[in-house]
Amino acid sequence: MKSFNSTVILLTAIGIKASDAQSIPSGKLWTVVQNDKVKVHTYMSPAAMFANTSHIIELENEIIIVDGQFFAPYALELKRATDSIGKPISRFYISHDHPDHYIGFGDAFPSVKVYALEETKESIEKDGQGVLLQRQAQFGPMIASKLNKPSVIQNPGEEIIGNVKFIFEKSTNHESAVSLIIKLPEIGIYIAQDIVYNKIHLFVEGNTKGWQEALNKIVKESEYKTILSGHGKEGGKELLKDNLDYLDFVEKTITQSKNKDEFKSIILKKYPEYGGEQLIDIYLNFYLKPHHWSN
Numbered sequence: 001m002k003s004f005n006s007t008v009i010l011l012t013a014i015g016i017k018a019s020d021a022q023s024i025p026s027g028k029l030w031t032v033v034q035n036d037k038v039k040v041h042t043y044m045s046p047a048a049m050f051a052n053t054s055h056i057i058e059l060e061n062e063i064i065i066v067d068g069q070f071f072a073p074y075a076l077e078l079k080r081a082t083d084s085i086g087k088p089i090s091r092f093y094i095s096h097d098h099p100d101h102y103i104g105f106g107d108a109f110p111s112v113k114v115y116a117l118e119e120t121k122e123s124i125e126k127d128g129q130g131v132l133l134q135r136q137a138q139f140g141p142m143i144a145s146k147l148n149k150p151s152v153i154q155n156p157g158e159e160i161i162g163n164v165k166f167i168f169e170k171s172t173n174h175e176s177a178v179s180l181i182i183k184l185p186e187i188g189i190y191i192a193q194d195i196v197y198n199k200i201h202l203f204v205e206g207n208t209k210g211w212q213e214a215l216n217k218i219v220k221e222s223e224y225k226t227i228l229s230g231h232g233k234e235g236g237k238e239l240l241k242d243n244l245d246y247l248d249f250v251e252k253t254i255t256q257s258k259n260k261d262e263f264k265s266i267i268l269k270k271y272p273e274y275g276g277e278q279l280i281d282i283y284l285n286f287y288l289k290p291h292h293w294s295n
C-alpha cells in the first residue's frame with residue numbers, strides 16, 4: 001500500500017488529528033515461528049492505521065528487521081520490542097519504496113545499517129526526503145523528523161546469516177514496481193510484504209495482471225508454509241487464493257460498475273470483514289480511473 005497526501009482522508013475518517021500522536025491506538029507484537037536457530041516475530045500497527053507490518057528475525061547473536069512503519073510512534077513501539085530482545089540489529093531491510101515501509105523509523109533507528117534492492121535505494125535517495133517533508137507538513141508529530149536511508153544494496157541471491165539460510169529475490173510489476181522478497185527455507189517462511197495482504201483491502205492502482213502473476217508464482221513454492229504480509233497477519237497458502245480471488249473480483253467489479261460509488265459499495269458488501277476501507281477511497285480518488293466510469 002502506498003501512503004499519499006491523501007492519507008489525511010484515512011486519519012480524518014478514524015478521528016485522528018495530526019497533533020494527536022500521543023493518543024493513537026497501540027500496535028501488536030507476536031512470535032510467528034521459531035526453531036533452535038531463529039525466531040521470527042511480527043510487529044503490526046492497528047488495522048485502522050494500515051496494519052503495517054515490521055518483521056523481526058531474531059538470530060543467535062543479532063536481529064534483522066524487515067520494514068519500518070509509516071507513523072513514527074509505531075516505529076518507536078517496534079524499537080521497544082527489539083530493545084526487549086536485547087540483541088544488536090545487524091541489518092534493517094526496506095522491502096520497497098512506498099512510504100508506509102520506510103519513512104517511519106528514522107528517529108527510532110537512526111544508525112542501523114539499512115539494506116534494499118538497488119532500485120529501491122535509488123528511488124528513496126531521489127524522492128525520500130521530499131516525501132518525508134510532505135508528510136511532516138500534513139501529520140506533524142506522527143511523522144519521523146528524519147529518514148534513515150538505505151546505504152547497502154542487497155543483490156538477489158543466497159546468504160547464510162547467523163547460521164541461517166536466507167534467499168533474497170527481486171519481484172516486479174505487482175503492488176509496487178519492484179520489491180524484495182526474503183525467504184527462510186529452513187523454517188518455511190516467505191516474507192512477501194505487499195504482494196500479499198491479509199484481510200485488508202488491497203491497494204489497487206490500475207491493471208492487476210502483474211500482481212496476479214506474482215501471487216501465482218508464490219503458489220508454486222510449495223516448501224513455504226507461512227507467508228508474511230506487508231499489511232495484516234501472516235497466513236498459509238490460503239492467503240494467496242484470497243488475494244487472487246479479491247483481485248479477480250476487483251477486475252470484474254471495475255467492468256460491471258458505472259462509477260466509484262457503485263464500485264466501492266460492491267467491494268464493501270463482498271468483503272465486509274476487511275479492514276482499511278479508507279484505502280479504497282484513496283485509490284479511487286487518486287489512482288484508479290477506468291474510462292467508462294462517470295465519476
Ligand SMILES: [Zn+2]
Pocket residue numbers: 001002098100101194230231
Ligand atoms: Zn504498504
